[in-house]
Amino acid sequence: MAKAFTTTVFAANDLIGGDSVYLGADAWVRDISMAEVAGDPAEAEALAARAALGERANIVVGVYAVDVSLADGTPWPVTRREQIKASRSTTIPVGPAARLDVAA
Template sequence: MPREFTPKVVTANDLLRGDVIYQTATGWSRSLADAEVLTDEAVAGLREIDASQQTDHVVGVYLADVKLVDGTPEPDHFREDFRARGPSNYAHGKQEAGTHV
């Protein structure tokens, strides 16, 4: 039996800067809070196709599951939570302490 469609957003990486971006109703944003939340599977598929054709701007387009908290999209999976926090190549945690595993 097919799974029920859950809310999603279109996400990708900015081609030139490399950081995570989210599709809005009018373009792209670096903030998940600005993302267009898609609740219809057919519309989500069309938005994903449209985004994947923007090869001069984005790379790695896919639909990411989100949950709505007070009307604002939040990651529904640890991978998306990690991506939404930004690049992991800045010095912090073990990187800042100079210890290497």
């Protein structure tokens, strides 16, 4: 049986910076809340085709679909992995900030 469709956004990594980006209405955006949401398979297919252009234009790397839920129309990933990726940082303080954290 085919998997039931889940609301989706398209994620990738920025080619130069390597940071996580999402396909927005006009461009690749860093804030997932600005990502374009596909509400059905046809929309997902259209977004996938647009996302692939970003890869071909060497703007982003490694496009894939991310399952999201919507709160007031704003997408947020369903899985822990994608939530961490969308938060664009580690879940804990690191580096010099962590040193202060440990010392405190």
